[in-house]
Amino acid sequence: xxxxxxxxxxxxxxQAADTALxxxxxxxxxxxxxxxxxxxxxxxxNGTRLTTPPQDDRNIVKLWGELAKEHDxxxxxxxxxxxRRGIVDQDEAKRHGKNADNIADGFRISGLGQLIEMxxxxxxxxxxxx
Amino acid sequence: MGNGAxxxxxxxxxxxxxxxxALEGLEVVLIGAAFDQDVSMAFVDDGVFQLKKGQDTGESxxxxxxxxxxxxxxxxVTKLYxxxxxxxxxxxxxxxxxxxxYEDEDDDYKEKPSIRIVDRKELMKLxxxxxxxxxx
Numbered sequence: 001x002x003x004x005x006x007x008x009x010x011x012x013x014x015q016a017a018d019t020a021l022x023x024x025x026x027x028x029x030x031x032x033x034x035x036x037x038x039x040x041x042x043x044x045x046n047g048t049r050l051t052t053p054p055q056d057d058r059n060i061v062k063l064w065g066e067l068a069k070e071h072d073x074x075x076x077x078x079x080x081x082x083x084r085r086g087i088v089d090q091d092e093a094k095r096h097g098k099n100a101d102n103i104a105d106g107f108r109i110s111g112l113g114q115l116i117e118m119x120x121x122x123x124x125x126x127x128x129x130x
Numbered sequence: 131m132g133n134g135a136x137x138x139x140x141x142x143x144x145x146x147x148x149x150x151x152a153l154e155g156l157e158v159v160l161i162g163a164a165f166d167q168d169v170s171m172a173f174v175d176d177g178v179f180q181l182k183k184g185q186d187t188g189e190s191x192x193x194x195x196x197x198x199x200x201x202x203x204x205x206x207v208t209k210l211y212x213x214x215x216x217x218x219x220x221x222x223x224x225x226x227x228x229x230x231x232y233e234d235e236d237d238d239y240k241e242k243p244s245i246r247i248v249d250r251k252e253l254m255k256l257x258x259x260x261x262x263x264x265x266x
Contacts, residue, residue, distance in 0.1 A: 006264070041154055081154060112161040119262040120136055120165065127265060 003027050004122030005037040008129030010045035011060035017046050020128035035122045036074040038115045044087045047077040049104035065106035075107045076114045137168045141265035142177035147192050152180050155266030163205035170209035178216045181227045203232030210244045
């Protein structure tokens with residue numbers, strides 16, 4: 001089966017990010033496909049590389065990036081939600097005159113159309129949030 | 131709507147201004163309208179407050195995005211299901227909601243109401259028919 005994954009909450013504040021990550025991992029282990037993982041609302045905070053959790057805790061941002069690398073996943077952060085919350089890549093930083101970017105490895109910034117397209121292309125869309 | 135269009139339902143569960151879910155949810159609906167799918171919206175729990183008429187955010191310094199709901203008809207989002215019990219539980223009736231309409235292109239562009247008050251059983255049935263449910 002082909003799954004689309006929507007993550008609507010940020011890491012640490014809410015379990016949804018962990019559950020989405022674990023679900024994605026489990027689905028891949030079972031031989032399912034992941035069409036895309038889309039991050040919306042505070043979920044965009046899963047994609048900042050400035051995240052620095054205590055050393056004895058999991059690093060959710062890094063775990064997403066590693067999983068994406070291993071399985072060639074498409075991790076997409078919504079551009080509008082990201083702009084509100086200060087998640088930018090190089091292009092966005094340049095466009096808005098910011099002096100830094102913070103998108104994490106393995107993530108890319110794109111539009112909401114990618115969410116709808118994921119819904120169309122997936123056999124099932126899973127929403128992780130509150 | 132092309133063949134093979136999927137049924138998308140956007141389920142709105144939260145009041146409009148306490149959190150950003152309603153506003154960002156509406157943004158998804160507007161973008162999604164370009165994809166030519168079979169779209170509907172459901173309003174349940176505190177989500178029914180999103181459709182309340184006379185919203186005034188002046189003193190809260192927040193953007194009043196309620197006029198955007200009036201544009202939904204132009205985006206061919208014409209099925210807005212409102213849970214009757216959620217209205218009742220909050221002391222609301224249809225009279226408290228904005229009058230949202232769309233022009234029915236299959237019926238000489240007659241103006242028709244977009245809001246349909248449904249009970250939970252009907253809503254359950256509608257949800258079962260969906261391919262994709264996004265809840266905000």
